[in-house]
Amino acid sequence: MTASHEKLTQPRGPSRRAFLAGALVVAFARPHKAHAAPLDAAVVPSPAQLGGFVRIAPTGAITLVMPSVEMGQGIYTAEAALLAEELDVRLDQITAVAAPPDVVLYAQPLFKAQLTGGSTSIRGFWTPLRQAGAAARQMLVAAAAQRWQVDAAECVTRDGTITHPPSGRSLPYAEVAADAAALPIPTQPRLKAPADYKLIGKSLKRIDTPGKVDGSAIYGIDIDVPGLKTAVLAICPVAGGTLRAVDDSKARRLPGVIDVLRIDDAVAVVGEHYWAAKTGCDALDLDWDFGANAGLSSESIRQDAKAASTSVAPIEALKHGDVDAAFAQAKRRIDADYEMPFLAHATMEPINTTVHVRPDGCDIWVGTQTPVVAQRHAARITGLPVEKVAVHNQLIGGGFGRRLQADTIEQAVRFAKQVSYPLKVIWTREQDIRHDRFRPYYYDRFSAGLDANGLPIAWMHRTTSGTVRKDFDDNGWPQGKLDKDAVDGSWDSPYAFPNIRVDWVRHDPPIKLNWWRGVGPTHNVFVLESFVDELAHSAGRNPVDYRRALLPADNARARHVLDLATEKANWGAPQGGRIGRGVSLHQNFGSFAALVVEVAVAASGEVTLRKAVAAVDCGTLINPDIVRAQIEGGVLFGLSAALFNDITFANGRVQQSNFNDYRQLRINETPSVEVHLVDSREPPGGLGEVGTVSAGPALANAIFAATGVRLRRLPIDNAALKARDAT
Numbered sequence: 236m237t238a239s240h241e242k243l244t245q246p247r248g249p250s251r252r253a254f255l256a257g258a259l260v261v262a263f264a265r266p267h268k269a270h271a272a273p274l275d276a277a278v279v280p281s282p283a284q285l286g287g288f289v290r291i292a293p294t295g296a297i298t299l300v301m302p303s304v305e306m307g308q309g310i311y312t313a314e315a316a317l318l319a320e321e322l323d324v325r326l327d328q329i330t331a332v333a334a335p336p337d338v339v340l341y342a343q344p345l346f347k348a349q350l351t352g353g354s355t356s357i358r359g360f361w362t363p364l365r366q367a368g369a370a371a372r373q374m375l376v377a378a379a380a381q382r383w384q385v386d387a388a389e390c391v392t393r394d395g396t397i398t399h400p401p402s403g404r405s406l407p408y409a410e411v412a413a414d415a416a417a418l419p420i421p422t423q424p425r426l427k428a429p430a431d432y433k434l435i436g437k438s439l440k441r442i443d444t445p446g447k448v449d450g451s452a453i454y455g456i457d458i459d460v461p462g463l464k465t466a467v468l469a470i471c472p473v474a475g476g477t478l479r480a481v482d483d484s485k486a487r488r489l490p491g492v493i494d495v496l497r498i499d500d501a502v503a504v505v506g507e508h509y510w511a512a513k514t515g516c517d518a519l520d521l522d523w524d525f526g527a528n529a530g531l532s533s534e535s536i537r538q539d540a541k542a543a544s545t546s547v548a549p550i551e552a553l554k555h556g557d558v559d560a561a562f563a564q565a566k567r568r569i570d571a572d573y574e575m576p577f578l579a580h581a582t583m584e585p586i587n588t589t590v591h592v593r594p595d596g597c598d599i600w601v602g603t604q605t606p607v608v609a610q611r612h613a614a615r616i617t618g619l620p621v622e623k624v625a626v627h628n629q630l631i632g633g634g635f636g637r638r639l640q641a642d643t644i645e646q647a648v649r650f651a652k653q654v655s656y657p658l659k660v661i662w663t664r665e666q667d668i669r670h671d672r673f674r675p676y677y678y679d680r681f682s683a684g685l686d687a688n689g690l691p692i693a694w695m696h697r698t699t700s701g702t703v704r705k706d707f708d709d710n711g712w713p714q715g716k717l718d719k720d721a722v723d724g725s726w727d728s729p730y731a732f733p734n735i736r737v738d739w740v741r742h743d744p745p746i747k748l749n750w751w752r753g754v755g756p757t758h759n760v761f762v763l764e765s766f767v768d769e770l771a772h773s774a775g776r777n778p779v780d781y782r783r784a785l786l787p788a789d790n791a792r793a794r795h796v797l798d799l800a801t802e803k804a805n806w807g808a809p810q811g812g813r814i815g816r817g818v819s820l821h822q823n824f825g826s827f828a829a830l831v832v833e834v835a836v837a838a839s840g841e842v843t844l845r846k847a848v849a850a851v852d853c854g855t856l857i858n859p860d861i862v863r864a865q866i867e868g869g870v871l872f873g874l875s876a877a878l879f880n881d882i883t884f885a886n887g888r889v890q891q892s893n894f895n896d897y898r899q900l901r902i903n904e905t906p907s908v909e910v911h912l913v914d915s916r917e918p919p920g921g922l923g924e925v926g927t928v929s930a931g932p933a934l935a936n937a938i939f940a941a942t943g944v945r946l947r948r949l950p951i952d953n954a955a956l957k958a959r960d961a962t
Contacts (some may be wrong), residue, residue: 324704354921584632689774817936
């Protein structure tokens with residue numbers, strides 16, 4: 236059997252008993268029918284469910300249930316490898332399916348919620364998935380040993396087969412799966428030693444690649460169910476605005492238009508197909524009440540945040556030593572303010588949700604990073620019991636945090652409950668960008684008191700920003716409570732400052748916010764690593780040597796990646812003209828990373844990316860090829876944002892709309908990216924965010940090295956980089 240991606244719908248009413256063993260939650264069931272598209276449910280064999288993650292059918296088909304969502308990051312392959320390693324099967328013997336909403340079985344251990352994000356998937360499931368695979372294998376062996384009346388210790392497994400070498404007998408897993416499911420659950424399943432790994436640590440081919448190459452992979456936007464109709468929306472262009480009135484007479488006369496639906500801030504035109512719905516939507520005559528945000532502008536947001544940074548009482552995040560006394564003793568003080576813009580996620584797959592609301596239930600086909608949240612909100616809107624809402628999670632064409640929020644799913648359910656047929660709601664690219672939930676705008680103030688050697692003896696960092704939690708948590712985020720995301724990457728930097736204060740001023744703009752790839756560290760590492768670079772140059776010291784001087788002796792992992800990246804990038808080699816190298820260093824998501832970026836800056840101010848060299852210590856490597864891909868993609872994503880991306884507001888409206896004015900790096904602009912991995916036996920760290928966090932500061936520091944211009948605000952201002960004698 237070739238590995239594939241069939242989408243798992245929520246099983247109906249299996250009899251289960253749950254058992255908690257440390258960090259592992261496993262559930263065992265009587266054999267029941269699991270509906271897995273695209274197979275006809277009527278002919279799917281009844282499998283034995285060996286825990287929440289392993290299902291083995293009488294046909295021999297082995298299904299592994301993936302607790303994390305595949306967004307292109309390769310997590311299906313990595314998590315399947317953890318399960319398959321301990322289950323003792325090959326990846327080409329399994330089918331990977333998406334987990335249904337079930338917080339008991341599939342909660343991310345670090346979040347204690349069923350959520351994919353924050354580079355937590357492997358960190359959280361490293362032990363539980365291996366334990367699940369080992370427990371299932373132990374039960375299968377026990378069942379075979381009982382059948383043969385032999386000692387289980389005499390049996391061995393390989394590629395889905397149990398063998399008893401003394402007698403020469405063997406059985407495939409499928410022969411004993413039903414018996415195994417009825418056995419007691421091992422509380423401490425024995426895990427393989429690293430020396431015995433067959434899959435972990437190998438650059439195995441991704442199991443989702445064939446379907447993505449031949450077009451058979453199903454994303455949310457591909458969903459087609461009987462009776463499906465398509466909806467295109469008109470959404471109030473100002474956040475918080477509402478619909479006063481709509482004249483839909485022209486739209487209703489167009490061929491293929493079926494209906495026009497309304498909610499408080501949007502109108503949906505339903506068509507037999509997308510084009511009918513789109514032309515119908517374009518024909519609407521709409522009257523909006525733009526509400527309180529009609530005059531909102533980027534400059535007003537900026538000035539409000541700047542004022543709040545000094546007028547609003549901060550929330551302390553970290554205090555060590557006597558900062559005020561250290562400033563008084565310092566030989567010199569340096570202050571700097573930094574700004575980072577709102578950002579959109581700009582995924583390749585625009586927002587889409589298919590919903591079928593019936594009197595007795597609701598089905599949702601969507602790609603979401605938070606299936607339980609989606610299920611709960613849909614139940615609230617429809618008035619159905621939560622168990623009557625089935626979320627069929629799909630492959631996601633890029634998440635970057637956007638699919639953490641369920642706002643678009645809620646919107647689709649509100650429209651779908653007005654009709655009897657399945658409704659697919661598709662946003663345009665322009666709506667995807669203009670109605671995103673954005674990465675917060677940040678205003679940062681730094682101060683450092685330096686000793687005679689130019690090293691900081693006093694350090695102060697204040698961040699002013701809104702909190703995503705006000706728009707994510709059901710009850711918002713309490714005033715006066717620290718949102719750790721605001722200071723991640725700052726209060727846990729690699730460096731040892733003898734006297735340090737880190738605090739946060741909460742200032743929520745009237746904009747819906749969301750996490751963005753790299754979450755807090757993408758912001759904090761940029762401003763911190765830029766300021767460290769400023770201090771190095773002010774002291775007349777090499778930026779790499781300066782960072783080494785700030786690292787404590789016991790932070791060997793950070794020192795090693797810094798040394799490795801700069802060595803591989805040939806840091807000390809001479810450069811001519813307006814060419815410069817910049818470096819960044821951070822330790823976030825359980826991983827350590829350093830990046831060197833080399834740029835050439837033309838007299839016109841145009842920046843050319845020459846190369847990027849990364850060194851990463853992410854602990855135990857699950858699949859080195861996926862690690863490299865994640866770092867390469869993350870670096871390029873971060874470089875695109877730093878060079879081009881900024882969400883701005885005028886008259887309450889987002890000014891950007893598509894990839895023409897919310898740019899991404901093009902192939903001819905993309906540098907070579909070298910990734911050097913540290914061989915480590917530490918527990919695995921996260922990866923999806925790491926490269927993005929590294930990119931911005933290394934780029935800005937390289938630009939300074941090439942031009943002498945320090946940029947404290949993103950995106951890069953090319954006009955500020957023009958050579959003084961350039962016309």
